[in-house]
Amino acid sequence: MTDIQCLDEVTIQAIIDGEETDISLTKHLDNCPACQGLKKQVAELVKTSDGLRIDADLPPEFYENLMDRIEVRPFPIALLAAVLFGLVLFSAYFLNPGYITWWFTVGITHQVGLIFDIFFDLLVLSQALGPLSVITVLTALVAIEVLILNKLRVMEG
Numbered sequence: 001m002t003d004i005q006c007l008d009e010v011t012i013q014a015i016i017d018g019e020e021t022d023i024s025l026t027k028h029l030d031n032c033p034a035c036q037g038l039k040k041q042v043a044e045l046v047k048t049s050d051g052l053r054i055d056a057d058l059p060p061e062f063y064e065n066l067m068d069r070i071e072v073r074p075f076p077i078a079l080l081a082a083v084l085f086g087l088v089l090f091s092a093y094f095l096n097p098g099y100i101t102w103w104f105t106v107g108i109t110h111q112v113g114l115i116f117d118i119f120f121d122l123l124v125l126s127q128a129l130g131p132l133s134v135i136t137v138l139t140a141l142v143a144i145e146v147l148i149l150n151k152l153r154v155m156e157g
């Protein structure tokens, strides 16, 4: 029965999960008391961690504390948004340089102003509401890019 080495927890877990089907391993597991014992331990551990996962309700303060901790540092969010906005502009330029060049040379300044107004409103919003609104900022930036490209296409065509 010691023709192969005893199994480790990972292998035993894989056998329990049905991921490991090597007959020499399963045969060893069935016939080796040491591995049987380990299998029992692994099974117990899985049961315990399953139980913990169900019982471990996070206290409501956890999220408040998390929000507080993140909200003390609004600058990285603003920086992130600025970088993202830059990337959006860059990608628009990269996709079709003509659009951005045309956009700037024709000088639709009120549209540029509007977009930057929206951008900074979003920044203020993201600082007020916390990290969740970064997703909103992201979505809005994508929407703005689509809006810009659509507008330019319509005006150009």
Ligand SMILES: [Zn+2]
Pocket: 005, 006, 007, 028, 032, 033, 034, 035
């Ligand atoms: Zn063994």
